[in-house]
Amino acid sequence: MTWAYELRDARFDYGAEPVLRIDEIRIARAGITALVGPNGSGKSTLLNHLAFLAWPGRGSLRFHDREIGAADFRQYRRRVGYVQQKPYLFHASVRDNIELGLRIRGIDQAARRERMQKIIREFDLDAIADRQAHGLSGGEAQKVALARALVLQPEVLILDEPFNHLDKTFRLSLEDRLREIVLRDAATVILTTHDQFLAQTLSNQVFSLIDGHLLPLAAMNLFSGRCSGDRFVTGKLEIAIPPHLPAGNRLAIEANQLVLSKEPLESSMRNRFQGRILRLSDEDLWIHVTIDAGEQFHAVITPAALKDLGVSIGDAVWVSFKSTSVHLF
Amino acid sequence: MDYFIETLAAALRLIISADREIYAIVWTSIWIAVASVGIASLLGIPLGLLVAFREFPGKRLLLQGLNTLMALPTVVVGLVLYGFFTRHGPLGNWGILYTPLAIVSGQAVLILPILWNMSITAAAGADPRLGLTCQSLGASGLQQGLIFLSELRFALMAAVVAGFGRAIGEVGIAMMLGGNIEGFTRTMTTAIALETSKGEFEFGLALGLLLLLVAFIVNLLLQYFQRLAR
Numbered sequence: 001m002t003w004a005y006e007l008r009d010a011r012f013d014y015g016a017e018p019v020l021r022i023d024e025i026r027i028a029r030a031g032i033t034a035l036v037g038p039n040g041s042g043k044s045t046l047l048n049h050l051a052f053l054a055w056p057g058r059g060s061l062r063f064h065d066r067e068i069g070a071a072d073f074r075q076y077r078r079r080v081g082y083v084q085q086k087p088y089l090f091h092a093s094v095r096d097n098i099e100l101g102l103r104i105r106g107i108d109q110a111a112r113r114e115r116m117q118k119i120i121r122e123f124d125l126d127a128i129a130d131r132q133a134h135g136l137s138g139g140e141a142q143k144v145a146l147a148r149a150l151v152l153q154p155e156v157l158i159l160d161e162p163f164n165h166l167d168k169t170f171r172l173s174l175e176d177r178l179r180e181i182v183l184r185d186a187a188t189v190i191l192t193t194h195d196q197f198l199a200q201t202l203s204n205q206v207f208s209l210i211d212g213h214l215l216p217l218a219a220m221n222l223f224s225g226r227c228s229g230d231r232f233v234t235g236k237l238e239i240a241i242p243p244h245l246p247a248g249n250r251l252a253i254e255a256n257q258l259v260l261s262k263e264p265l266e267s268s269m270r271n272r273f274q275g276r277i278l279r280l281s282d283e284d285l286w287i288h289v290t291i292d293a294g295e296q297f298h299a300v301i302t303p304a305a306l307k308d309l310g311v312s313i314g315d316a317v318w319v320s321f322k323s324t325s326v327h328l329f
Numbered sequence: 330m331d332y333f334i335e336t337l338a339a340a341l342r343l344i345i346s347a348d349r350e351i352y353a354i355v356w357t358s359i360w361i362a363v364a365s366v367g368i369a370s371l372l373g374i375p376l377g378l379l380v381a382f383r384e385f386p387g388k389r390l391l392l393q394g395l396n397t398l399m400a401l402p403t404v405v406v407g408l409v410l411y412g413f414f415t416r417h418g419p420l421g422n423w424g425i426l427y428t429p430l431a432i433v434s435g436q437a438v439l440i441l442p443i444l445w446n447m448s449i450t451a452a453a454g455a456d457p458r459l460g461l462t463c464q465s466l467g468a469s470g471l472q473q474g475l476i477f478l479s480e481l482r483f484a485l486m487a488a489v490v491a492g493f494g495r496a497i498g499e500v501g502i503a504m505m506l507g508g509n510i511e512g513f514t515r516t517m518t519t520a521i522a523l524e525t526s527k528g529e530f531e532f533g534l535a536l537g538l539l540l541l542l543v544a545f546i547v548n549l550l551l552q553y554f555q556r557l558a559r
Binding site: 077081105148190 | 444456458459461462464465466467468469476478482550
Protein backbone atom coordinates (compact mmCIF):
# COMPACT_ATOMS: atom_id res chain seq x y z
CA MET A 1 0.00 0.00 0.00
CA THR A 2 1.25 3.49 -0.78
CA TRP A 3 0.64 6.39 1.54
CA ALA A 4 -0.65 9.84 0.79
CA TYR A 5 0.33 11.16 4.23
CA GLU A 6 2.62 9.92 6.97
CA LEU A 7 2.65 11.92 10.20
CA ARG A 8 4.92 11.20 13.11
CA ASP A 9 5.10 12.64 16.59
CA ALA A 10 2.85 15.60 15.76
CA ARG A 11 1.85 17.86 18.64
CA PHE A 12 -0.68 20.66 18.32
CA ASP A 13 -1.15 23.08 21.20
CA TYR A 14 -3.28 26.19 21.59
CA GLY A 15 -1.22 28.19 24.04
CA ALA A 16 -0.38 25.82 26.87
CA GLU A 17 -3.41 23.62 26.07
CA PRO A 18 -2.60 20.41 24.18
CA VAL A 19 -5.17 19.92 21.41
CA LEU A 20 -3.91 16.95 19.46
CA ARG A 21 -1.23 14.32 19.98
CA ILE A 22 -0.39 11.95 17.13
CA ASP A 23 2.37 9.41 17.54
CA GLU A 24 1.92 8.02 14.04
CA ILE A 25 -0.71 8.05 11.34
CA ARG A 26 -0.54 6.81 7.76
CA ILE A 27 -3.28 7.73 5.35
CA ALA A 28 -3.69 5.50 2.32
CA ARG A 29 -3.29 6.96 -1.16
CA ALA A 30 -6.22 6.58 -3.54
CA GLY A 31 -8.64 5.61 -0.79
CA ILE A 32 -11.23 7.08 1.53
CA THR A 33 -10.15 7.74 5.10
CA ALA A 34 -12.62 8.76 7.78
CA LEU A 35 -11.80 10.59 10.99
CA VAL A 36 -14.49 10.07 13.57
CA GLY A 37 -14.90 11.95 16.79
CA PRO A 38 -17.00 14.42 18.74
CA ASN A 39 -16.68 18.21 18.49
CA GLY A 40 -13.50 19.52 20.07
CA SER A 41 -11.63 16.25 19.62
CA GLY A 42 -9.08 17.85 17.27
CA LYS A 43 -10.53 16.77 13.91
CA SER A 44 -10.46 20.23 12.31
CA THR A 45 -6.94 20.86 13.63
CA LEU A 46 -5.75 17.67 11.95
CA LEU A 47 -7.57 18.52 8.71
CA ASN A 48 -5.98 22.00 8.64
CA HIS A 49 -2.60 20.30 8.92
CA LEU A 50 -3.37 17.79 6.16
CA ALA A 51 -4.60 20.66 3.96
CA PHE A 52 -1.21 22.39 4.53
CA LEU A 53 -2.85 25.27 6.38
CA ALA A 54 -1.46 24.76 9.90
CA TRP A 55 1.93 23.58 11.04
CA PRO A 56 2.14 21.75 14.39
CA GLY A 57 4.45 22.78 17.19
CA ARG A 58 6.54 19.71 16.36
CA GLY A 59 6.45 16.55 14.29
CA SER A 60 7.16 15.39 10.78
CA LEU A 61 4.94 15.12 7.73
CA ARG A 62 5.51 13.14 4.55
CA PHE A 63 3.24 13.66 1.56
CA HIS A 64 3.43 11.27 -1.39
CA ASP A 65 6.77 10.00 -0.07
CA ARG A 66 8.30 13.47 0.26
CA GLU A 67 9.21 15.15 3.53
CA ILE A 68 7.28 18.42 3.76
CA GLY A 69 8.35 21.42 5.82
CA ALA A 70 6.38 24.51 6.82
CA ALA A 71 8.04 26.43 3.98
CA ASP A 72 6.54 24.03 1.41
CA PHE A 73 2.98 24.47 2.63
CA ARG A 74 1.94 27.25 0.26
CA GLN A 75 2.85 25.33 -2.91
CA TYR A 76 1.26 22.09 -1.65
CA ARG A 77 -2.07 23.74 -0.81
CA ARG A 78 -2.96 23.79 -4.49
CA ARG A 79 -2.89 20.00 -4.59
CA VAL A 80 -5.65 19.80 -2.01
CA GLY A 81 -9.36 20.64 -2.20
CA TYR A 82 -10.72 21.50 1.24
CA VAL A 83 -14.34 21.96 2.27
CA GLN A 84 -14.79 23.31 5.77
CA GLN A 85 -17.58 22.16 8.07
CA LYS A 86 -19.37 25.49 7.63
CA PRO A 87 -17.99 26.60 4.28
CA TYR A 88 -17.43 30.29 3.63
CA LEU A 89 -18.95 31.49 0.39
CA PHE A 90 -17.80 34.78 -1.11
CA HIS A 91 -20.14 37.75 -1.61
CA ALA A 92 -20.60 36.84 -5.24
CA SER A 93 -22.72 34.59 -7.44
CA VAL A 94 -22.61 30.81 -7.13
CA ARG A 95 -20.84 30.67 -10.50
CA ASP A 96 -18.15 33.17 -9.38
CA ASN A 97 -17.63 31.23 -6.16
CA ILE A 98 -16.99 28.00 -8.04
CA GLU A 99 -14.77 29.73 -10.58
CA LEU A 100 -12.52 31.59 -8.13
CA GLY A 101 -10.17 28.69 -7.40
CA LEU A 102 -9.66 28.15 -11.15
CA ARG A 103 -8.90 31.87 -11.61
CA ILE A 104 -6.42 31.76 -8.71
CA ARG A 105 -4.64 28.91 -10.48
CA GLY A 106 -4.46 30.92 -13.70
CA ILE A 107 -6.48 28.41 -15.75
CA ASP A 108 -7.48 29.86 -19.11
CA GLN A 109 -11.03 30.96 -19.84
CA ALA A 110 -11.98 28.12 -22.21
CA ALA A 111 -10.85 25.43 -19.76
CA ARG A 112 -12.54 27.29 -16.92
CA ARG A 113 -15.84 27.45 -18.80
CA GLU A 114 -15.71 23.76 -19.68
CA ARG A 115 -14.98 22.64 -16.12
CA MET A 116 -17.59 25.02 -14.70
CA GLN A 117 -20.35 23.78 -16.98
CA LYS A 118 -19.53 20.19 -16.14
CA ILE A 119 -19.52 20.63 -12.37
CA ILE A 120 -22.64 22.85 -12.37
CA ARG A 121 -24.50 20.19 -14.34
CA GLU A 122 -23.22 17.33 -12.17
CA PHE A 123 -24.22 19.08 -8.96
CA ASP A 124 -27.54 20.18 -10.40
CA LEU A 125 -26.73 23.83 -9.70
CA ASP A 126 -28.04 25.32 -12.99
CA ALA A 127 -31.08 26.88 -11.34
CA ILE A 128 -29.02 28.78 -8.74
CA ALA A 129 -25.79 29.38 -10.67
CA ASP A 130 -26.46 33.11 -11.05
CA ARG A 131 -27.89 33.65 -7.58
CA GLN A 132 -25.92 35.40 -4.84
CA ALA A 133 -24.25 32.73 -2.72
CA HIS A 134 -25.18 34.47 0.53
CA GLY A 135 -28.88 33.79 0.11
CA LEU A 136 -28.47 30.02 -0.16
CA SER A 137 -29.77 27.41 2.27
CA GLY A 138 -27.33 25.27 4.27
CA GLY A 139 -27.64 22.34 1.87
CA GLU A 140 -27.21 24.51 -1.24
CA ALA A 141 -24.18 26.24 0.29
CA GLN A 142 -22.65 22.85 1.07
CA LYS A 143 -23.18 21.74 -2.53
CA VAL A 144 -21.56 24.93 -3.87
CA ALA A 145 -18.57 24.48 -1.57
CA LEU A 146 -18.18 20.86 -2.68
CA ALA A 147 -18.41 21.91 -6.34
CA ARG A 148 -15.82 24.66 -5.70
CA ALA A 149 -13.38 22.09 -4.31
CA LEU A 150 -14.05 19.35 -6.88
CA VAL A 151 -13.81 21.65 -9.91
CA LEU A 152 -10.12 22.03 -9.03
CA GLN A 153 -9.63 18.27 -9.60
CA PRO A 154 -7.40 17.99 -6.52
CA GLU A 155 -5.14 15.04 -5.74
CA VAL A 156 -6.48 15.10 -2.19
CA LEU A 157 -10.01 16.03 -1.21
CA ILE A 158 -10.52 16.95 2.44
CA LEU A 159 -14.09 17.25 3.68
CA ASP A 160 -15.02 18.37 7.19
CA GLU A 161 -18.44 16.87 8.02
CA PRO A 162 -19.50 16.89 4.34
CA PHE A 163 -22.87 15.24 4.86
CA ASN A 164 -24.29 17.88 7.19
CA HIS A 165 -27.34 19.67 5.74
CA LEU A 166 -27.50 17.33 2.74
CA ASP A 167 -30.68 15.48 1.87
CA LYS A 168 -30.46 11.68 1.65
CA THR A 169 -30.57 11.57 -2.17
CA PHE A 170 -27.66 13.97 -2.58
CA ARG A 171 -25.79 12.32 0.29
CA LEU A 172 -25.93 8.95 -1.46
CA SER A 173 -24.90 10.48 -4.79
CA LEU A 174 -21.99 12.23 -3.03
CA GLU A 175 -20.89 8.93 -1.50
CA ASP A 176 -20.92 7.39 -5.00
CA ARG A 177 -19.03 10.34 -6.38
CA LEU A 178 -16.34 10.06 -3.71
CA ARG A 179 -15.89 6.37 -4.50
CA GLU A 180 -15.73 7.27 -8.20
CA ILE A 181 -13.00 9.92 -7.87
CA VAL A 182 -10.96 7.49 -5.81
CA LEU A 183 -11.28 4.75 -8.43
CA ARG A 184 -11.20 6.89 -11.59
CA ASP A 185 -8.79 9.67 -10.61
CA ALA A 186 -6.83 7.83 -7.89
CA ALA A 187 -7.62 10.74 -5.60
CA THR A 188 -7.28 10.52 -1.83
CA VAL A 189 -10.38 11.47 0.15
CA ILE A 190 -10.19 12.35 3.83
CA LEU A 191 -13.40 13.18 5.63
CA THR A 192 -14.61 13.72 9.15
CA THR A 193 -17.93 12.58 10.48
CA HIS A 194 -19.77 12.05 13.74
CA ASP A 195 -21.41 9.04 12.18
CA GLN A 196 -19.29 6.01 13.05
CA PHE A 197 -21.48 3.79 10.97
CA LEU A 198 -21.10 5.91 7.85
CA ALA A 199 -17.35 6.01 8.43
CA GLN A 200 -17.15 2.23 8.53
CA THR A 201 -19.26 1.63 5.46
CA LEU A 202 -17.82 4.37 3.24
CA SER A 203 -14.14 4.33 4.10
CA ASN A 204 -11.16 2.09 3.58
CA GLN A 205 -9.53 3.43 6.72
CA VAL A 206 -11.14 4.75 9.88
CA PHE A 207 -9.48 6.69 12.70
CA SER A 208 -11.14 7.89 15.85
CA LEU A 209 -10.14 11.10 17.55
CA ILE A 210 -11.03 11.24 21.21
CA ASP A 211 -9.81 14.10 23.43
CA GLY A 212 -6.93 14.75 21.07
CA HIS A 213 -5.83 11.08 20.93
CA LEU A 214 -5.87 9.23 17.63
CA LEU A 215 -7.00 5.60 17.50
CA PRO A 216 -6.72 3.43 14.39
CA LEU A 217 -10.35 2.26 14.57
CA ALA A 218 -13.95 3.41 14.67
CA ALA A 219 -14.43 3.64 18.41
CA MET A 220 -18.12 2.85 18.50
CA ASN A 221 -17.63 1.11 21.82
CA LEU A 222 -15.84 3.49 24.12
CA PHE A 223 -15.76 3.04 27.90
CA SER A 224 -14.27 5.01 30.79
CA GLY A 225 -12.81 3.29 33.82
CA ARG A 226 -9.53 2.09 35.34
CA CYS A 227 -7.15 -0.81 34.88
CA SER A 228 -6.87 -3.39 37.63
CA GLY A 229 -4.41 -6.16 36.74
CA ASP A 230 -5.65 -7.91 33.62
CA ARG A 231 -9.08 -6.26 33.93
CA PHE A 232 -10.53 -2.92 32.90
CA VAL A 233 -13.20 -1.90 35.40
CA THR A 234 -15.92 0.42 34.11
CA GLY A 235 -18.04 0.30 37.26
CA LYS A 236 -20.67 -1.82 35.52
CA LEU A 237 -18.47 -4.37 33.74
CA GLU A 238 -15.04 -5.91 34.05
CA ILE A 239 -13.40 -6.38 30.67
CA ALA A 240 -10.47 -8.76 30.27
CA ILE A 241 -7.40 -7.04 28.75
CA PRO A 242 -3.95 -8.35 27.81
CA PRO A 243 -1.53 -7.83 30.70
CA HIS A 244 1.16 -6.09 28.63
CA LEU A 245 -1.02 -3.13 27.54
CA PRO A 246 0.00 0.25 28.96
CA ALA A 247 -2.59 1.45 31.46
CA GLY A 248 -5.22 4.00 30.45
CA ASN A 249 -8.58 5.25 31.60
CA ARG A 250 -10.39 4.76 28.28
CA LEU A 251 -11.04 1.51 26.47
CA ALA A 252 -12.29 1.16 22.89
CA ILE A 253 -13.44 -1.85 20.88
CA GLU A 254 -14.22 -1.83 17.18
CA ALA A 255 -17.83 -2.69 16.37
CA ASN A 256 -16.80 -5.38 13.89
CA GLN A 257 -14.80 -7.19 16.63
CA LEU A 258 -17.98 -8.03 18.54
CA VAL A 259 -19.50 -11.46 18.00
CA LEU A 260 -23.19 -11.89 18.76
CA SER A 261 -24.77 -15.24 19.70
CA LYS A 262 -27.91 -16.54 21.38
CA GLU A 263 -25.91 -18.91 23.61
CA PRO A 264 -22.53 -18.35 25.31
CA LEU A 265 -19.79 -19.39 22.86
CA GLU A 266 -17.26 -22.08 23.61
CA SER A 267 -14.18 -20.24 22.36
CA SER A 268 -10.90 -18.61 23.36
CA MET A 269 -12.60 -15.21 23.67
CA ARG A 270 -12.18 -14.08 27.26
CA ASN A 271 -14.92 -11.48 27.20
CA ARG A 272 -18.52 -12.75 27.22
CA PHE A 273 -21.43 -10.63 28.41
CA GLN A 274 -25.13 -11.30 28.29
CA GLY A 275 -27.45 -8.44 27.44
CA ARG A 276 -30.64 -7.45 25.67
CA ILE A 277 -31.07 -5.89 22.29
CA LEU A 278 -32.09 -2.24 22.68
CA ARG A 279 -32.08 -1.12 19.04
CA LEU A 280 -31.81 -2.56 15.56
CA SER A 281 -31.30 0.01 12.82
CA ASP A 282 -31.10 -0.73 9.15
CA GLU A 283 -28.33 1.36 7.55
CA ASP A 284 -28.35 0.60 3.84
CA LEU A 285 -26.32 -2.65 3.61
CA TRP A 286 -25.71 -3.16 7.33
CA ILE A 287 -27.61 -3.67 10.56
CA HIS A 288 -26.52 -1.62 13.53
CA VAL A 289 -27.28 -3.49 16.79
CA THR A 290 -27.24 -1.81 20.22
CA ILE A 291 -27.06 -4.20 23.18
CA ASP A 292 -27.40 -3.34 26.86
CA ALA A 293 -25.10 -5.63 28.82
CA GLY A 294 -24.54 -3.32 31.78
CA GLU A 295 -22.69 -1.04 29.40
CA GLN A 296 -24.06 -0.43 25.91
CA PHE A 297 -22.31 -2.24 23.06
CA HIS A 298 -22.68 -1.37 19.39
CA ALA A 299 -22.20 -4.12 16.83
CA VAL A 300 -22.45 -4.14 13.03
CA ILE A 301 -23.76 -7.23 11.26
CA THR A 302 -25.19 -8.07 7.87
CA PRO A 303 -28.95 -8.57 7.36
CA ALA A 304 -28.23 -12.25 6.62
CA ALA A 305 -26.40 -12.65 9.95
CA LEU A 306 -29.35 -11.06 11.75
CA LYS A 307 -31.70 -13.49 10.02
CA ASP A 308 -29.53 -16.48 11.02
CA LEU A 309 -29.32 -15.19 14.59
CA GLY A 310 -33.10 -14.87 14.70
CA VAL A 311 -33.33 -12.16 17.34
CA SER A 312 -35.32 -8.97 17.66
CA ILE A 313 -35.56 -5.99 20.03
CA GLY A 314 -35.78 -7.05 23.68
CA ASP A 315 -34.28 -10.52 23.11
CA ALA A 316 -31.38 -11.80 25.17
CA VAL A 317 -28.05 -12.06 23.32
CA TRP A 318 -24.41 -12.76 24.17
CA VAL A 319 -21.66 -10.32 23.21
CA SER A 320 -18.18 -11.84 22.91
CA PHE A 321 -14.80 -10.40 21.96
CA LYS A 322 -11.13 -11.18 22.41
CA SER A 323 -9.12 -9.33 25.02
CA THR A 324 -6.59 -8.51 22.29
CA SER A 325 -9.21 -6.56 20.34
CA VAL A 326 -9.37 -3.77 22.93
CA HIS A 327 -7.46 -0.48 22.72
CA LEU A 328 -6.46 1.29 25.92
CA PHE A 329 -5.43 4.94 26.06
CA MET B 330 -35.28 87.01 13.67
CA ASP B 331 -36.28 88.95 10.53
CA TYR B 332 -32.61 89.50 9.79
CA PHE B 333 -31.90 85.80 9.98
CA ILE B 334 -34.88 84.90 7.75
CA GLU B 335 -33.93 87.56 5.16
CA THR B 336 -30.35 86.34 5.16
CA LEU B 337 -31.46 82.74 4.78
CA ALA B 338 -33.69 83.71 1.84
CA ALA B 339 -30.80 85.59 0.21
CA ALA B 340 -28.54 82.57 0.74
CA LEU B 341 -31.08 80.27 -0.89
CA ARG B 342 -31.37 82.70 -3.83
CA LEU B 343 -27.58 82.55 -4.25
CA ILE B 344 -27.70 78.75 -4.30
CA ILE B 345 -30.62 78.56 -6.72
CA SER B 346 -29.15 81.19 -9.04
CA ALA B 347 -26.10 78.92 -9.43
CA ASP B 348 -23.72 81.68 -8.36
CA ARG B 349 -20.46 80.96 -10.17
CA GLU B 350 -18.22 81.95 -7.27
CA ILE B 351 -20.07 79.76 -4.78
CA TYR B 352 -19.97 76.68 -6.97
CA ALA B 353 -16.29 77.22 -7.81
CA ILE B 354 -15.58 77.13 -4.08
CA VAL B 355 -17.75 74.03 -3.63
CA TRP B 356 -15.92 72.30 -6.49
CA THR B 357 -12.50 73.20 -5.02
CA SER B 358 -13.54 71.75 -1.65
CA ILE B 359 -14.82 68.55 -3.20
CA TRP B 360 -11.88 67.74 -5.45
CA ILE B 361 -9.36 68.53 -2.73
CA ALA B 362 -11.23 66.25 -0.29
CA VAL B 363 -11.52 63.50 -2.93
CA ALA B 364 -7.78 63.70 -3.68
CA SER B 365 -6.96 63.56 0.04
CA VAL B 366 -9.21 60.54 0.54
CA GLY B 367 -7.66 58.86 -2.50
CA ILE B 368 -4.14 59.23 -1.14
CA ALA B 369 -5.12 58.28 2.42
CA SER B 370 -7.04 55.22 1.13
CA LEU B 371 -4.11 54.01 -0.98
CA LEU B 372 -1.96 54.08 2.13
CA GLY B 373 -4.44 53.42 4.91
CA ILE B 374 -6.36 50.42 3.55
CA PRO B 375 -3.34 48.19 2.72
CA LEU B 376 -1.71 49.22 6.00
CA GLY B 377 -4.95 48.38 7.81
CA LEU B 378 -5.11 44.89 6.27
CA LEU B 379 -1.43 44.35 6.99
CA VAL B 380 -1.71 45.36 10.64
CA ALA B 381 -4.91 43.35 11.11
CA PHE B 382 -3.40 40.09 9.87
CA ARG B 383 0.13 40.36 11.23
CA GLU B 384 1.33 40.06 14.77
CA PHE B 385 4.37 42.15 15.66
CA PRO B 386 5.88 43.77 18.73
CA GLY B 387 4.31 47.16 19.44
CA LYS B 388 1.02 46.38 17.66
CA ARG B 389 -1.07 47.31 20.69
CA LEU B 390 0.84 50.58 21.03
CA LEU B 391 0.28 51.32 17.33
CA LEU B 392 -3.47 50.70 17.69
CA GLN B 393 -3.64 53.01 20.70
CA GLY B 394 -1.68 55.62 18.77
CA LEU B 395 -4.03 55.36 15.79
CA ASN B 396 -7.05 55.69 18.06
CA THR B 397 -5.57 58.84 19.52
CA LEU B 398 -4.77 60.23 16.06
CA MET B 399 -8.39 59.74 14.96
CA ALA B 400 -9.13 62.92 16.91
CA LEU B 401 -6.08 64.78 15.60
CA PRO B 402 -6.74 68.56 15.77
CA THR B 403 -6.64 70.05 12.28
CA VAL B 404 -4.65 73.10 13.40
CA VAL B 405 -1.93 70.84 14.79
CA VAL B 406 -1.59 69.10 11.40
CA GLY B 407 -1.66 72.51 9.71
CA LEU B 408 0.99 73.84 12.08
CA VAL B 409 3.38 70.89 11.70
CA LEU B 410 3.07 70.77 7.91
CA TYR B 411 3.41 74.54 7.73
CA GLY B 412 6.78 74.03 9.42
CA PHE B 413 7.72 71.56 6.68
CA PHE B 414 6.36 73.54 3.70
CA THR B 415 7.41 77.08 4.71
CA ARG B 416 10.33 78.56 2.79
CA HIS B 417 12.79 77.80 5.63
CA GLY B 418 11.32 74.34 6.29
CA PRO B 419 12.80 71.01 5.09
CA LEU B 420 10.39 70.91 2.12
CA GLY B 421 10.39 74.67 1.53
CA ASN B 422 12.04 74.43 -1.88
CA TRP B 423 9.12 72.35 -3.17
CA GLY B 424 7.10 75.56 -3.18
CA ILE B 425 3.81 73.95 -2.33
CA LEU B 426 2.74 76.15 0.59
CA TYR B 427 -0.52 77.99 -0.25
CA THR B 428 -1.37 75.59 -3.06
CA PRO B 429 -4.15 72.96 -3.28
CA LEU B 430 -1.42 70.29 -3.06
CA ALA B 431 -0.51 71.55 0.41
CA ILE B 432 -4.15 71.22 1.53
CA VAL B 433 -4.41 67.75 -0.05
CA SER B 434 -1.24 66.67 1.81
CA GLY B 435 -2.51 68.05 5.10
CA GLN B 436 -5.97 66.52 4.78
CA ALA B 437 -4.45 63.17 3.74
CA VAL B 438 -2.33 63.22 6.92
CA LEU B 439 -5.44 64.16 8.94
CA ILE B 440 -7.59 61.31 7.67
CA LEU B 441 -4.92 58.62 7.25
CA PRO B 442 -5.40 57.42 10.86
CA ILE B 443 -9.18 57.22 10.25
CA LEU B 444 -8.79 55.11 7.10
CA TRP B 445 -6.05 53.00 8.68
CA ASN B 446 -7.94 52.39 11.90
CA MET B 447 -11.31 51.69 10.27
CA SER B 448 -9.62 49.29 7.82
CA ILE B 449 -8.09 47.40 10.76
CA THR B 450 -11.51 47.21 12.38
CA ALA B 451 -13.12 46.04 9.13
CA ALA B 452 -10.48 43.34 8.57
CA ALA B 453 -10.53 42.20 12.19
CA GLY B 454 -14.30 41.88 11.98
CA ALA B 455 -14.14 39.73 8.84
CA ASP B 456 -15.43 36.18 9.01
CA PRO B 457 -12.58 34.04 10.41
CA ARG B 458 -13.26 31.42 7.71
CA LEU B 459 -12.44 33.92 4.95
CA GLY B 460 -8.65 33.72 5.35
CA LEU B 461 -8.68 29.94 5.62
CA THR B 462 -10.86 29.68 2.50
CA CYS B 463 -8.52 31.93 0.49
CA GLN B 464 -5.52 29.88 1.61
CA SER B 465 -7.18 26.57 0.92
CA LEU B 466 -8.00 27.71 -2.61
CA GLY B 467 -4.27 28.33 -3.04
CA ALA B 468 -4.37 32.14 -3.17
CA SER B 469 -1.03 33.97 -3.02
CA GLY B 470 -0.54 36.86 -0.59
CA LEU B 471 -1.53 39.43 -3.22
CA GLN B 472 -4.54 37.37 -4.34
CA GLN B 473 -5.65 37.06 -0.73
CA GLY B 474 -5.35 40.83 -0.30
CA LEU B 475 -7.51 41.45 -3.37
CA ILE B 476 -10.13 38.93 -2.20
CA PHE B 477 -10.23 40.62 1.20
CA LEU B 478 -10.67 44.02 -0.49
CA SER B 479 -13.58 42.63 -2.43
CA GLU B 480 -15.19 40.88 0.55
CA LEU B 481 -14.78 43.89 2.86
CA ARG B 482 -15.69 46.44 0.21
CA PHE B 483 -18.72 47.84 2.03
CA ALA B 484 -16.94 48.26 5.36
CA LEU B 485 -13.97 49.85 3.57
CA MET B 486 -16.26 52.17 1.60
CA ALA B 487 -17.73 53.29 4.94
CA ALA B 488 -14.18 54.15 6.05
CA VAL B 489 -13.57 56.11 2.83
CA VAL B 490 -16.82 58.05 3.22
CA ALA B 491 -16.02 58.82 6.88
CA GLY B 492 -12.60 60.14 5.79
CA PHE B 493 -14.19 62.29 3.09
CA GLY B 494 -16.60 63.77 5.63
CA ARG B 495 -13.73 64.69 7.95
CA ALA B 496 -11.69 66.23 5.12
CA ILE B 497 -14.39 68.36 3.55
CA GLY B 498 -15.52 69.80 6.87
CA GLU B 499 -12.12 70.81 8.27
CA VAL B 500 -10.95 74.43 8.27
CA GLY B 501 -7.60 74.57 10.09
CA ILE B 502 -5.47 72.85 7.43
CA ALA B 503 -7.20 74.55 4.50
CA MET B 504 -6.63 77.96 6.10
CA MET B 505 -3.03 77.45 7.29
CA LEU B 506 -1.66 75.54 4.29
CA GLY B 507 -3.95 76.87 1.54
CA GLY B 508 -4.02 80.52 2.51
CA ASN B 509 -7.67 80.94 1.36
CA ILE B 510 -6.65 82.33 -2.06
CA GLU B 511 -9.69 83.20 -4.16
CA GLY B 512 -10.22 80.88 -7.12
CA PHE B 513 -7.25 78.75 -6.10
CA THR B 514 -7.26 77.42 -2.54
CA ARG B 515 -10.52 78.86 -1.22
CA THR B 516 -12.67 76.03 0.16
CA MET B 517 -16.16 76.14 1.62
CA THR B 518 -14.94 76.24 5.21
CA THR B 519 -12.30 78.93 4.68
CA ALA B 520 -14.74 81.00 2.61
CA ILE B 521 -17.38 80.79 5.36
CA ALA B 522 -14.85 82.02 7.91
CA LEU B 523 -13.74 84.88 5.65
CA GLU B 524 -17.19 86.02 4.47
CA THR B 525 -18.58 85.97 8.01
CA SER B 526 -15.69 88.08 9.28
CA LYS B 527 -16.36 90.54 6.42
CA GLY B 528 -20.04 90.72 7.37
CA GLU B 529 -21.15 88.90 4.16
CA PHE B 530 -23.37 86.67 6.21
CA GLU B 531 -25.67 85.56 3.37
CA PHE B 532 -22.72 84.34 1.25
CA GLY B 533 -21.32 82.47 4.22
CA LEU B 534 -24.72 81.02 5.04
CA ALA B 535 -25.23 79.85 1.44
CA LEU B 536 -21.90 78.00 1.62
CA GLY B 537 -22.81 76.68 5.06
CA LEU B 538 -26.05 75.24 3.70
CA LEU B 539 -24.20 73.59 0.83
CA LEU B 540 -21.64 72.18 3.26
CA LEU B 541 -24.50 70.81 5.34
CA LEU B 542 -25.98 69.26 2.21
CA VAL B 543 -22.66 67.58 1.39
CA ALA B 544 -22.36 66.37 5.01
CA PHE B 545 -25.92 65.01 4.80
CA ILE B 546 -25.17 63.09 1.58
CA VAL B 547 -21.93 61.78 3.07
CA ASN B 548 -23.81 60.62 6.15
CA LEU B 549 -26.44 58.87 4.04
CA LEU B 550 -23.71 57.08 2.10
CA LEU B 551 -21.94 56.13 5.32
CA GLN B 552 -25.08 54.57 6.77
CA TYR B 553 -25.78 52.81 3.46
CA PHE B 554 -22.34 51.19 3.35
CA GLN B 555 -22.40 50.32 7.05
CA ARG B 556 -25.77 48.61 6.55
CA LEU B 557 -24.42 46.62 3.58
CA ALA B 558 -21.30 45.66 5.52
CA ARG B 559 -23.37 44.00 8.28
